[in-house]
Amino acid sequence: MVVGDVTTGTDVLIVGAGPAGYVAAIRAGQLDLDVTLVEKDAYGGTCLNHGCIPSKALITATDVAHEAANAEEMGIHADPAIDLSGMVAWKDDVVDQLTSGVEKLCKANQVNLLEGTATFADENTVRVSHDGEGQGSETIEFEHAIVSTGSRPVEIPNFDFDDDPVLDSRQALSLTSVPDSLVVVGAGYIGMELASVFAKVDTDVTVIEMLESILPGYDDDLKRPVKQRATELGIEFEFGYTAAEWREADDGVRVVAEPADRTAGDDEEPDPLELEAEAVLVAVGREPVSDTLDLEAAGVETNDRGFIETDSRARTNVDHIFAAGDVAGEPMLAHKGSMEGQVATEVIAGEPAAIDYQAMPAVVFTDPEIATVGLTETEAKEAGFDPVVGQFPFRASGRALTTGDAEGFVSVVATESKGYLLGASIVGPEASELVAELGLAIELGATLEDVASTVHAHPTLSESVMEAAENALGRAIHTLNR
Template sequence: MELATAYQKLGADVTVIEQREDAMPAYGASVTEVVRERAKDLGVEFAFGLTAIDWEPAGKGLTLLAETDDRTVAEFGAETCLVAVGREPVTDTVNLAAADIETDGRGIIITDNKARTSADHIFAVGDAAGDPMLAHAAFAEGEVAAEVIAGEPAALDHRGVPAAVFTDPEVGTVGLTEFEAREAGFDPVVGEMPLRASGRAMTLGDTDGFVRVVADNDGGFVLGGEVVGPEASELIATLGIAVELGATLEDVAKTIHVHPTLSEAVHEAVKNARDQSVHC
C-alpha cells in the first residue's frame, strides 16, 4: 500500500490485487478503512479475494493472471507488476545446523531477549531473527547484542517497538490492540480522538484518521496504541515511550502537550480513556 499510494501520486494507474478481503488485512477494520478510502480518492483501484498465480509477456508489458476461490481466472494488463507478499529470512544459504543454531519452520533463527541464539557465543539480529523485521528494531537488537557480548546487562522488550506504514495517511502502531489485550488476559479500556476534532489537523486540511490508546482498566497502564493520520509515524513514538516505561493513563494525561499540535490528539485520546476529554 505504501508504493501503491506513492506511484498513484506520481501519475501511474495503480491496481492492488489482494488475496484477502481488504487492503491491509493485518490491521483492524477502522485503520484499513481510512487508508483504503484515501487510496480510492487518489484513484487506486482494488481487486479483493484474488490470488495472483502467473503472468505472461504482453507487448511492452505483461498480463497478470489471478484466480478466485472457485478457480475463476481474471486477467490484468500492466506495464509493471510488484509482488509484495511479506518478508522472509534468507538463512538457508549457510549451514546453521553445523553451528548448532536452531531455526523455526520459517527459517527464522530462534533468539532470546538478548539476541543470543541456541549457540551461546553466536547472536542474531534483524530480519533473520524474525518479527518485527523493522530497521529500527534491528538497530536496537544490534546494540543489545553488542552490549551483552561486552559483558554489560542488556535486553530488549519488543512490546515497546513502534511500527509505521508510510501510506497516505500514515499508520503508526505500538503494543497491543484492544483485541490482543483482551486475549492476553487484560481488561482493556480504550480512548480515541478523531482528527476531525483536532484544530491542527483542520488547519492542515488533513482530518482523516484518529488516535486510539489501549490501557489496562485495573492499573491504568498503557498497553498500546494506533495512530492513523498525518505524521502518525512521529506521533506513535509518544505511545511507544508510554508502553516502554510502563506509564499509566494518568501519567500521560498530566503531561501537558503543546497547542496547537497534532500531538494533542494523543493527549485527548488518553484523557478520553479516563472520561476526561475536552474535544471528543
C-alpha cells in the same frame, strides 16, 4: 594473481551491515571490543539502500507533487511536472549521504570493515570470499558472532525478478520513468506504500490480494481510512485472487490471476482475471537470508521458515553465536533489528541487557500513516485485562484541519484500575512521529493521568494524544466522552 589466503582473529564477528549489524558493530567499538563487520553489498543494508529510506524519500516527493496538484481548497492552483528520474536522483543522494555516514561512524568507532561473502566453516570460524577475479578469500576466527544478514523479497511461482516486466520493491524504487500502468501483487505494507507512490504520479494501479482486505494484521478501523484514500487516488483492488502467471502483451504484460480459494467442482467460483499493465510489482512479503551462510557448519538451527530462533538476549542455540534483525524473525522492522543488535553486543560485553518487545512500535507509511505500539483492545482482553479505551478524532484537531489532512484518530488502551498505558493505535497525519510519545509512556509505565496532565503545545497534532488519554478518563474537552 590470486591474493593469498590469510587468517585473522576478532572478538566479535558481525555478518551483515544493515540496521542490526552496523548498530551492533558501533556499539561493540564503544565497548572496546575488537569487532569485524562483513558486508557483501552496501553498508546500511536493505533498509538504507533499497527499502526504508528510498521508499520514504519517494513517498515524500510524490506527496509534495500530489498535495500541490490538489490544494485548490487552500487557494493553490498548480500542475506539477513529474520528473521521476530527478526524484530518483534526489533519493539516491539521500541514500549515499546516509550510507557513507554509516561507514564513517564505523571507522570512527574502530570497526574493521570487510567486503565479501561470509560462510561458516565451524562454530568459531568463517570464510570470507571476496568478489572479483583474483581476490580470493580469507579466514576469520572469532570468539563471538552476530548474524544479521536481513531479508529479501519473496518470489512467487512464474514471476522471476530477473524478467524485465516483473519488479521487486528494489527495482520499483529505481525506475526512472513513470509507468502508465502497474499491477501490484500483494496489499501488505510494501504493496500499499508503493501503490500510493505510483498512483500519485498518475500511474493506473491495480492491486491483487489473495485475502479480502488490505494490510493483514491491522484492525479494520485503522485500515478503513487507508483503503478509502487509496480508492480516491484511483487505485483499484481485486481481492480474493492470486497472481498465477504473466504473459507478454503489446504494451507490457498481461497478468493472469486465479481465485485464491478455488475448489474443484465449484460451479460458482469466480472466473480468472487478466490484467494488462506496463509492469508488475510483486510485493507479497520478505524471507530471511539464512541459506547462504552454511549455518549447519556452526551448529546454528533455523525454523521451518528459515528464521534463526533466539532467546531474550539474542542468543541462538549456540551460546556464543547471536542473531539480530530480520533474519531473527518477526516483526521484521529495522528499529527492532537495531535494538537486537545492540542487546547482542552488550550481552557479549557482559552487560545485563535483554530484549523487551513490549513498547515496540510498528509503522505503515501509507496515506494516511498507521502506527501502533503495545496491545490492542482485543489483545489486552486476551491477556486478561479489563481495558479502558480512549479515542480522539483528527477532525476535531485544529492543527490537523490546518494541514488539510484530518482523517483518522488516536486511540489509547489502558488498564481500568490504575490506568496504566497498555497500547495505542494511530491512523492519520504524522502517525509515525506521534507514536513515539506513547511508546515512551508504555516503556516508563505511565498512566492515563500522566499523559493527560502533560501540557501539550497548541496547536499541534500531539494534543490529540493528550485528548485521547483524557477521553479514556471521561474528561476530554474537544470531543464527546464515551
